[in-house]
Amino acid sequence: MNDRPAWMLLLVSGLLNAQAPPPKDVNLAAELEDLLNTPITVASTKAMTLRESPGIITVFNRDEIVASGARDLLDVLRLVPGFEIGTDTQGVTSVFVRGIWGHEGKVLIRVDGQEANELRYACLYLGNSFLTETIQRIEIIRGPGSATYGGFAELAVVNIVTRGADELKGASGSVSLGRNPDDWSHQTLSASYGDTAGDFKFSLAAMGSRGIRSNHDFVSWDGAGTTTVIPMNRDTGYQNDANVNLGIQGKGLGFRFIEDRYATFDYQSSTYARMEFNHRYAELSYAWKVADGFTLTPKVNYKLSQPWFYPSLEASNDKQVTRLTGEVQGIWDASKELNIVFGALSFKDEGKAKGAGQVWSNGSDTISYTTKALYAQALWNLPIVNVTLGGRYEDHSAAGSAFVPRFGLTKVMGKFHAKLLVARAFRTPVIENLEGGPIHPEKTTAYEVEAGYQLTPQMILTVNGFNLKIEDPIVYANTSLTGSYANLPQTGSQGLEATLAVRGGWGYLNLTGAYYQAKDNQVPDYAVPQNDRTLLGAPRLKFTAYANFILTSSFSLAPSVVHTGSRYFYDQAHPVQPGQQEARTILNLFGNYRFQALKLLASLGVSNLTDEKLYYAGGYLSAPSPNPAQGREITFRLGYNF
Template identity: 35%
Template sequence: MMKKYTCALLLLLSACWAGAQDLDSLLNLNAFTEESALQKILNKNVAVSAQKLSARETPGIISLVTAEEIQNSGARDLTDVLRMIPGFDVLQDLQFVMGIGLRGSWANEGKVLVMVDGQPFNDLLYQGVAVGNRFPVDAIERIEIIRGPGSAIYGGSAEYGVINILTKAANSLNGVAVYGTGGFHADAVGRTNGGVMAAHKSDDFAWDLSAFAGQGIVSDASPYADAIQQYDASDLAQTTQADPLNLNLGLRYKNLAFRTMYDQFETSDPLLDISFKNFFADLRYEWAITHKLKLVPQVKYYNQVPWTYGSKGETPDFEARATRLLTEVDAAYEFSRKASVNFGALYFHDNGDYQIVPDNFTGTRDLNLDNMAFYAQGLFKHRLANATIGFRYEKNNRYGAAFVPRLALTKKIENLHFKVLYSQAFRAPSLQNINIARTGDIKPEKSDVFELELGYQFTPEMLLSLNAFSISTRRIMIYGSEGTDDSFQEWYENDTKSGSQGLELVYSIRRKVWYGSLTYSYSRAISGNTVEVYEVPQTDRQYAGFPAHKVTVSTSINATPHFTVNPTLIYAGKRYAYTQLDDEDTPVSTELDPYLLANIFLNYRDLLPGLTAGIGAYDVFNERPAIAQAYNGEYAPIPGRSREYIVKLAYQINFKK
């Protein structure tokens, strides 16, 4: 088995390196010709950064994913996109709900902020984001990812990273587009998703409207029985679901902008139905007081019913409504071309209305939180380095205050760029963390994060970058439970320490007729971890569910001006997961084999004017890698999907200018 993986990877790496050598002799490199396709991507300002800097100088470790790359890869959902990003993984939380892991650590609850067109998707109860067959990837213009802390600018939901999703309708589309995706296993339909977008842009007035809906499954394994939860054997294609719905409307008149969105995600395991319902509204005004000073006052309102769960077809066992009203003023002042500052203040009020709770619920059925924050970040450009200095101070009426500084030195010097980054970051307790705190009191997490990146652009078409990171998190918030049925109790409490260290490498080539990317990720648990549920007995270098090593290769070859062939590979090393019970009904950890996900997608643009069609296969070798739980939470891994055949259609009509 390992020989097959090794041979496949060596062949592909050799092909990539041979292609790189064809670019030019490495002794005669010149990166100062006309801007290449790769440079056009790298030189774009990154919206997720507070300052207007390109990806190579932004004070963060950045990944950019374009609409072209998403379309060519045949990505079925956001899970497929994230798996191609260094350091990212997708693991199980509870009840077949999948969440985000980053750099070898479980990051789903408040450690990665996920935004769509400026609207945060982290739920107000737990600060988590359910992923899977949820986000409309075929409607995405680009994804900007910070692989590192974002708390100084974004607050207590961005401790380890930020994912900023920008849709076509809200950004580039000036017309009407429809799209659809079908996914088919040998004995089951994996997904049927579709959407429509319409947008019109002019200098003074713009509007956009999009709708996305679908049906899917979590897995097609059959028969399946969880050895820990002791389910009866069932066909997961019949007993699980992953059904998304998203409605998104934006309006802009001159500098006044309004956006509202409704998102619903219904999923399930063999016994329980789980649903997430989210409504967002955002009104903002960009006020250019002078050519140097700009203010952006805004008001946001969220109304959510997340994590509603209960037995299939019955009244839910848990249902809570969470609301937030937020007011913020963000400002930017440019002293000169070489000095600028972003600063602002905000206040929000959260309310948790617990409508249906178990009889043994220990929290308050009506919980209110008040929060204020001040932040600032200055950028000072020098011929030797760009210096970024920032901080955030946040105070809450229930958990007290948090202060986090941020320091960065970045610079692009001819072909070379470097980044030296230090940030403190925090994870703010959310409604449910506070409401069921074990001792009645819980404190914010605090992380110290050191990052170093070096990159070199060998030619206009080729870039190599390598970064190292160290994350140490104190007062880490941990979920715990004990008992069953009437005696069941659950809580949150602060544990002492967790975190990870590692390396990430990205090698990119972009030519006129093909492009490719090779990434490598390595992470290991820090010494001194005190969170027992993250640990496995086999090693102290890996947390439950995470591989230490991950390699990805993605390529796109223009066979004709309209037709592309797009193979991708994802290799992950061995993992450890709790898979069964021993004689004393204690979960036991076992080793999961390494896996190689090989995928192929064929894409044809302008099959007819405006029509794009694609077909491909995901998991060609039918490896079916299991989705492990990221901690010892008494759930065995979700069986991986079998080989899935993908069909995509998209049609776009552009309005005349």
């Protein structure tokens, strides 16, 4: 098994070298220069290129997402260096970033500007959620973003942009079906429409999906020696999602409405019942052009979050949180070289315990906290270097205040570029974190460097290093406390990441590698006793290869390989000292055929071709046994107007 990455990369390399050049009029893949010059805003607010942007950035465009066969955000994040999937309680799947468990409020997901983290614990929930069918682009900051985005952007930001009127230009739709060796593994339907009416652009998308986790079994463990084998290919393993997204924009006005209903089955606790994460987002904004180069944008945002909800137990278990936010942001191009962004906001989180007899820690069925924030950032393009300087101050009515500065130097010199980034970041506690007693924000100090060189007109190599130190991490600490949230001393990681990107008229190839090791970890719940360089649940090594080779003007072949090193976990066989899952290699292969005249794209492929038994491990001591990932899955997809 350990020699698989070598022969798989040789296979990919052979395919690359064997390609006959496509017809001259074929332009199905962006050239490297187009990619490097694509404007992005996730790290800077003002549009900048990938090499200039003051962040360690990964971007996936729609062509890459569709060609790869990725059905949801989980599939995409597995291709990102430094990211890996893990498991939480009650069957929820989430993410590690650079070895650190990022599930609770350390990684921000934004969908069309809306914060998608749930508001009781600030958690993420992956697996048949955040479906890719309507996504235009995914921008990922592999590093802190709190100075710009606030208290959920401590380790990373995942910014999802869906298809708007400019991309749709009419109707679009798709159907996707998947089958593993034992059963239908997923069924997804989507429909979108976007157009222009006078001065306004609008888009409307709706989709629904039903999936199951795996064709392998989950072996539960109660910590006292009792085990239960639960098949994941049945109703206990389902993950369903339904989503509606409406966007309207024109004459400075912007409106967004999203309704998302995600359901899964809690098979890891004594509840054994359907569990839902229901969310509603609404935002109204107006971009007021005060003068040339100066815009003020007031906005109002409403969010309803009903996570960890059991419909069958509604009478005793129904808590929801609403957040109402008011914000004013200014963008000022003070000169050709200087751009300044500043803003102020205030929001109120209100928790409601709707179940019979339910109360919060204050003895009432309602509880609320307020947060106020000020932020500013300057981008100064000097002849010798581009300078980013900014910061954010937030004050939480119960947790106290946090100030996080940000500093960056970036420079592009012909084929070479370099970045030096230093930032503080924070994670503000949310309602459930405060139920066990007072805690304050955890704070991260991040040092990052990146260097890149364009080896040929079609090839660029980028290498980056990082050092993360988290002080006062907010941890649900069973070992050292009494089972409530508290601030523990510190944790952290350091490591290297690299990407080799090759692009041309023949298609593209991306090779990535990532390595981390634990640094000054003083959180017992994250520790691996037999290996102090590793954090629980997260493999220290990861390599990926993903490509799309254009074989004809209509047909392309997209292989991908994800190789992860060994990881440590607790389960029924290792209750005292964690066991070790050996390295795993997942191979995927998708073919895509475009019916040009009919505006149809048909895809057929196989995920996990060799049916590897991959298990996602928990990132902390009291996490349940590892979750089984999907085995071999054959997928067919048909999309219109893509």
